[in-house]
Each structure stands twice: as C-alpha cells, then as structure tokens.
Amino acid sequence: MSFDSFAEFLAMGGHGLYVWLAYGSTITVVLANVLSVRLARKRFLREAQALVRRNETAQAAATDANL
Amino acid sequence: MGIKQLWHRLGSPRWFFEMSRRWPLIFGGLALLLLLTGTLWGLAFAPADYQQGNSFRIMYIHVPTSLVAQSAYIVMGVAGFMLLVWRMKLADMVLSAIVPFGLSMTALSLFTGAVWGRPTWGAWWVWDARTTSMLVLLFLYFGLYALRQAIPRQETAGRACAVLALVGTINIPIIKYSVDWWLTLHQPASFTLTEAPSMPMIMWMPLLVNVLGVYCLFGANLLGRLRLEILKREHSTQWVQEVVTSGRL
C-alpha cells in the first residue's frame, strides 16, 4: 500500500482533484453505456410484447367474426 | 465446426443470437473483475512516479481507453469490409452497435488526457501529436454517427457507413503519421509490444490488466448492443416473437 492513511489516499499527494476527476468521469461514462443497453433492451421487450398481445387479440376478434 | 461452416452460420443472425446468449455476461463479469483489480492495484498499490507524483495514475485509464477507441474503429472498418463484400447482415449490425461505445471511449481518452495534462504539462489542452490524432478520430466517429442518422433507409445507411468506415480506416495511419510528423511533444509510447516498457514492472502490470479489462468491456458492450440490434431488425420474424413472449432474452 503506497499510502499511509485513507485521507492521504484521497489527497493523492495534491493531485487528488485530477485523479478523481478522471476516474469519476470514466466510471460515469462506462455506467452510462452499460445502462443504456439495459434500458433499451427493457423498452424493446415491453413494446414487442405489447405488439404480440395486440396481434393475438386482433386474431381472436377476427376468428370470432368468422364464426 | 469448420471455418467455412462457421462462416455460413454467421450469415444468419438467429444462429448468432442463440449462440451468444451467455457471452455478454461472461465478458461483462471478466471486465468487471479485471478493471476492479487493475484500478485498485494502480491507484493504491503502484508506487508514485518520481516526476509526476500521483497524477500519473490517470495513465491506468487514459491508455486503455485510447487503445480501445482506435481498435474499435479498426473493427468497424473490418465489419464494413465484410458488409460490402459479402453482404452479411450481422456486419451491418456490428457497425451500428460499435459507434456509441467507440465515441464514448474517444471522448474519455481526450478528457482523461486533458486532466492528466493539467498537472504534468500545466495546460488542459496541448496541440500535440497524440491529442490531435485522437481529436480527428473523434470527428471520424461523429461523421459515421451523422451519416447513419441522415439516411432514412436501414440497408442504405448501413452500406454507406461501411464505405465511410473503410475509407476512414485507410486514413487512420496516414493521419497518425502526418500528425506525428507535425509535432511530437507527447512522451514516447508508455510501452509498445516491441521494446521493453520504460517503467518498472510493478507500474505497468496494472496497466496491462486494465487494458485487458477495457477490451472485455468493449466485447460485452458490443455483444449486448448487437443482440438487441438483431432483435430490433428481425422483430417481424417468428423466432423473435417466441423469444419475446418467452421473455428469455
């Protein structure tokens, strides 16, 4: 461990602002990428399932009409 | 499964979708593991640099993001080539799936480079060889993104982007060389595959771990977007309906 205390670790020998600015931005961008994929997948799934349900009800109505 | 058979199988997105069900999770887990160890090791345990003090620790994310930003563009060039020559639908989906990740990696590389430059060179932005070619790469990514948005039809947009990605990939070495010739203020590469690294082993080991980690992250993100892109483009087919109703994505 090249730092004696956690406070020193945060201070990073005076360069703390830069180091944490860089790491913070990286973490946010990476999380944004990962989450955007997850959200898009969820949204697609919801829309697709709604579409499928609408088709089924439409087919059911059509078959009733034929009887 | 011979290469030839694999090649034909790659032609059908459905086969790829079923095959790659586990891959994003595997790559994602690996990336998390590697990045955590690499970052903690680099941040806390690696010794401080005698000149730059602790600000050099930004290298552990600046170098990996820059490497991935460039290789992502090369992968797009290859995908573009495969799309144009063999008309593989999967290649077009790969092309559109990489752009967001490549764009964010280039932007990150520029931002972390600037933040690292502040304490070491005393300026947020210096027009030097590496930063400028990375900035030109960012514009190349924006060009691809804008071209895809501008063309309404899916197939045309894909193949137009393929041509642009190919032309861009051919230009990357020329741009890199001309910018390098133009002004080299940047320090020599931290470590190239040929000569030994200019840092002690304890310093560049975490860097290697982080580079592998970011490449796994690239794989995970690409596969995640790709699988979603397959579903979106094939949503009218029967097998996608089953996948959707079964909810087992």
Add this chain to the structure above:
Amino acid sequence: MKLFYRQLRREFIVMFESLEEVANPLVFLFLGITLFALGTGGSSEALRDYAPAIIWVLVLLANLLSLEGLFRRDYEDGTLEQVVLLARPGFLPILAKVTAHWLFSGLAMTILAPLAALILYLPGSALPVLLTTLLVGTPALSLIGSVGAALTVGLRRGGVLLALLVLPLYVPVLIFGAGAVLQQMGGMDTAGQIYWLLVISMVSLTITPFAVQAALKIALEQS
C-alpha cells in the same frame, strides 16, 4: 479511354454553361482572405505568419463548396444512373467527373494563388513552394472529397454532413501543404512534404474511384 474523354467533354459543356456556379468557390476563397485580413487589422506581420495556413484552409473549404454539386446535378436528372450502371469500367466516367471538378477548382485556385499570396504579404520566396504544394495537394482533395459527395448525393441537406465526413480526411493534406510553406519561410528544405503530398494524391487516385463507385451504387439503390 474514349469513354473518359467523352465524359470529360460532357462535363466541360456543363461547366461552361454555368460558369458563375463554378466561379463561386473562387470568389469564396478571396472573400475568406478579406475576412481574415479584416479580422487581424491588416497588420503585415500577423498576416504573413498565417498566410499559408489561411490560404490552405480556405482552399480546403472552397473545395468542399464545389463538391456539393459534383454528383447532384446528374443525380437529379437521372444521368448519374446511366453513367454508373452502363459504363463497363465503371470508375472511368467517375474519374472524368473528378478530373473536371479538379480542373475547375483545384487547378483554378492554384492559378489564383499568387494573387492570394500577394494580398496576404506572403514573401515571394515562398511562392514556388505554395504553388507546387497546391498543384500536388488539390487532386487529393477532389478525390477524397468525391467519396464524401457520393455518400451524401441522395440526401436533401447534405452540405454540413459532407463537411463533417470529408474534413477529417483532409487533415494530412493540410498538414503537409501548409507545413511545407511554413518550413520554406523558415528556410528549411520542403522536398519531404511535397513528396508526401504526391503520395497521398497517388494513393487516393488509385483507391477513391472504386469507393465512389460503391457509394454511388448504394445511393442510387436508396431512391
């Protein structure tokens, strides 16, 4: 080669019909130079130091303006489809179109460059290098630009997109072109840069016609 000359002749006819449209980029070049002079208060030191950069950047932008119309006119009246689909060696008519475009933009700007250098206080000694770099560099601009023009031919508002696609690819030409003149003003040898400009022009001459052909086929399918 007959195909090449016939297409070239057709291009000349079209160009001579709309000479003012062809002259617009050249007017733009001098308009830009005046804006720079106005911007720096006309002081000769400021202008002299930046003369090569100003001239080369404006040549790049003027080239971009004239690229817009390269395929658009033929695209709208349908001759583009005939040219691309029927010509056996498909890239010949495309090469003819790009050469015609270069003659009326790149070469024209090289001919007018002494005048531009004059009003920017560029020392006479740097003029030959400026002319050679322009002569050797502008073909690459037209060739690389034609790929961008082909990609955006079918789009309604392709202008800004064309700039966004093509300008990053112009970076090496600008670096070597402006760099050569700057080094010449600094008294250093400039042969290396000129050779590099020649390399870029030759490489684009061999690659871009095929990229343009592919891009045009894609754009034509879209309509």
